[in-house]
Amino acid sequence: MKRLSLLLVVMLVLSTVCGLTLAASQKLIKVGIVNLPPEESGYRQANVEDMNQVFSRANGYDAKQTNTADVNEQMAAAMGYIRDGVDYLLISAAHASGWDDVLLAAKRAGVSVILFDRMIDTDPSNYQAALVSDMYYEGQLATDWILNNVPEPRNVILIRGQLGSAAEVGRSAPLLKAAAEGKLNVVWDGTGGDTWSLEEARRVVEAAIAAGKDFNVIYAQNDGMAQGACQALEAAGISFGKNGKVKIIGFDFNRFALRNVQAGYWNADVQCNPRMAGQIDQWIKSGNIPKGVVYQKEIILDTNTITDEHIEKYGINPDPGKGVITR
Amino acid sequence: MPRFKARFDRLSHLFFPLSVLVILLIINLLKGADYFKITMVNGVLYGNIPNILYGASELVILSIGMTLVTAAARGQDISIGESGAISSAIFVQYVLNAGEVTIWTILVGFLISCVAGLVIGAFNGTLVSFFNVQPMVATLILFLGGRSIAFIIDGKVSPILANPISNKIGTVIPGVPIQTPIILTAVFIALVAVVLKTTNLRLYVEAVGINPNAARLNGINPKKVIFLTFLLMGVCSAVAGFIAVNKVGRHDSVNLLKFIMMDAILAVALGGNSLSGGKFSITGSIIGAYTIEVLNRTLLRLEVNPEAIKAFKAVFIIILMIVASPVVRVYARKCLGKVKTFVAGNAIGKPGGLNQAVISSMDSSAKKEE
Structure with a gap:
């Protein structure tokens, strides 16, 4: 009798365990996504769209998403997701500091946190993984391109983005390092300001021309500012692009910029990949989430290496069409 | 002579904005004597001034x-960049969906965007004039939400406006030696001048701005006048949006005309206008706007470090505003008056009555200025 009851108990336990695992395999993975609003930029739009596409019900996810530029709202949303009992919490923070309480709450509740696109100032033990763009690497790609493709003397106009932003600091550093090593000269150092403004970039280049500076490279830290620089050169009658005197480098892989590169109107553009969901999805599905910071692999394309496939696959924002130049 | 003096009095309010502009131009000239040099590049005038x-x-x-909104409503419209972004988004959508782009497509698109500007102006104007909401609070709504609206009109991307006609509007028309935006601005200024010359707009706006109740008792409806200035502001935003989007060649709802209301308000102030309404000078504001552009470029010309450029701009503006303040102006007039009487007294050698007369006229004009 005793043996029989033990058997019964064992069978009962086994069946519940089996049942639970069976149920779990059919259950959707609950994910909470805290992100910035898509109207922030073309980059963010592509990022949000990618998140929506990958973390869909069809793909086995029960995802909730909050898009706001207000860091307090972001934290409140994250706390809400933790209370809802999500399995994974994905965060792209509007502001890097003040997240410790949220991250500790997630840890206590057993939620794994994956940061994407933007880092948080906290102890690395407070999150599982972070998938971000390496801005320094992007700057290195562009700087190496200059060193390999522009003969000496290399006189560069540097047009920075919002001063102090991660992108500006990262993309400036390799160029300034090369300048310090004497491999190239930064003849004019300007900024497009907090809005990475095309008009301001245009003014910077016009000022450099008026000051009589001799330059043959424009290193603009986003595509809009590269466009502004080209407008200034065109008005001043200075040749640029593939067969011109001044080489143009932009960042971000806007499709209009890539078409300009393809047409030889610009020389090169560096990727800043907003499509991170695929990689995170793969981590979650495989159950093999790395620990710590992981940098995305990014590329530079110039007039020789660019193809229609690149533009289709990696570009952001609408495509003006083959051969169309956006001046 | 009295006619000349009257004209001089009318223009004397331009003394301050012009002096500020001249100071900046002198700084630029000191940096390099070729500042005003204009050359021909591919058949177009090129140089600092065209830029x-x-x-x-x-x-x-x-x-x-x-200027008009400030004068009548005694407050500022802070949603001008956003309303420009919305109306130009509508323009871009019309052009992109119209099929083949001709000059007529652009023109019709422009008129539609002006209508959109009027609608936005009517919205702000209704809040301010009929519901008595403070202008800055009323326009805060669109300031916060406008870019999202433009973003949705854009279809959540930044559409490209890469057609030859737009490009000509944004840069140059072949054969014309002046860049098209400069011509469009000149035409717009001329239109405004004609409107102010041929209508009672100035009288009504100033009357409402100085004292709405007095204006109402004299048969001017302040609500209607304030509403009208917001409608005009909407048209201005639409025109500015049109020029901006053609310059850029794509509609970036995030950055188009961003934070331009700060510069516009500053231009009104630099133009010698009171930000609390009343008498206004559009010529002053136009000079103020060019002054801001010159200031931005002066800092670049002086090769100010990019990290310090904002601080420098702030310092410059503070100095300019203090130079322009009524206190300094009255003091300067007094000093000028004393010098004049001294010189006149020495030259004519007949002190006394004349001196008294000059000093008293100086004082009274100084008081008027206040």
Whole structure:
């Protein structure tokens, strides 16, 4: 009798365990996504769209998403997701500091946190993984391109983005390092300001021309500012692009910029990949989430290496069409 | 002579904005004597002055509208950049969906965007004039939400406007030696001048701005006048948006005309206008707008470190505003008066009565200025 009851108990336990695992395999993975609003930029739009596409019900996810530029709202949303009992919490923070309480709450509740696109100032033990763009690497790609493709003397106009932003600091550093090593000269150092403004970039280049500076490279830290620089050169009658005197480098892989590169109107553009969901999805599905910071692999394309496939696959924002130049 | 003096009095309010502009131009000249040099590049005039005129075109147009709103409503419209972004988004959508782009497509698109500007102006104007909401609070709504609206009209991307006609509007028309935005701005200024010359707009706006109740008792409806200035502001925003989007060649709802209301308000103030309404000078505001553009470029010309450029701009503006303040102006007039009487007294050698007369007239004009 005793043996029989033990058997019964064992069978009962086994069946519940089996049942639970069976149920779990059919259950959707609950994910909470805290992100910035898509109207922030073309980059963010592509990022949000990618998140929506990958973390869909069809793909086995029960995802909730909050898009706001207000860091307090972001934290409140994250706390809400933790209370809802999500399995994974994905965060792209509007502001890097003040997240410790949220991250500790997630840890206590057993939620794994994956940061994407933007880092948080906290102890690395407070999150599982972070998938971000390496801005320094992007700057290195562009700087190496200059060193390999522009003969000496290399006189560069540097047009920075919002001063102090991660992108500006990262993309400036390799160029300034090369300048310090004497491999190239930064003849004019300007900024497009907090809005990475095309008009301001245009003014910077016009000022450099008026000051009589001799330059043959424009290193603009986003595509809009590269466009502004080209407008200034065109008005001043200075040749640029593939067969011109001044080489143009932009960042971000806007499709209009890539078409300009393809047409030889610009020389090169560096990727800043907003499509991170695929990689995170793969981590979650495989159950093999790395620990710590992981940098995305990014590329530079110039007039020789660019193809229609690149533009289709990696570009952001609408495509003006083959051969169309956006001046 | 009295006629000359009357004309001089009318223009004396331009003394301050012009002096500020002249100070900046002198600084630029000291940096390099070739500042005013203009050359021909591919059949188009090129140099610092064309660059300034080109760069300031949107700001000039917006500062005209801002002057009218400020004068009548005794407050500022802070949603001008956003309303420009919305109306130009509608323009871009019309052009992109119209099929083949001809000059007529652009023109019709422009008129539609002007209607959109009127609608936005009517919205702000209704809140301010009929519901008595403070202008800055009323326009805060669109300031916060406008870019999202433009973003949705854009279809959540930044559409490309890469057609030859737009490009000509944004840069140059072949055969014309002046960049198109400069011409458009000049035409707009001329239109505004004609409107002010041929209508009672100035009288009504100033009357409402100085004292709405007095204006109402004299048969002017302040609500209607304030509403009208917001409608005009909407048209100004639409025109500025049109020029901006053609310059850029794509509609970036995030950055188009961003924070331009700050510069527009500053242009109104630099133009010697009171930000609490009343008498206004559009010429002053236009000079103020060009002054801001010159200031931005002066800092670049002086090779100010990019990290320090904002601080320098702030310092410059503080100095300019103090130079322009009524206190300093009255003091300067007094000093000038004393010097004049001293010189006149020495030259004619007949002190006393004349001196007294000059000093008293100086004082009274100084008081008027206050």
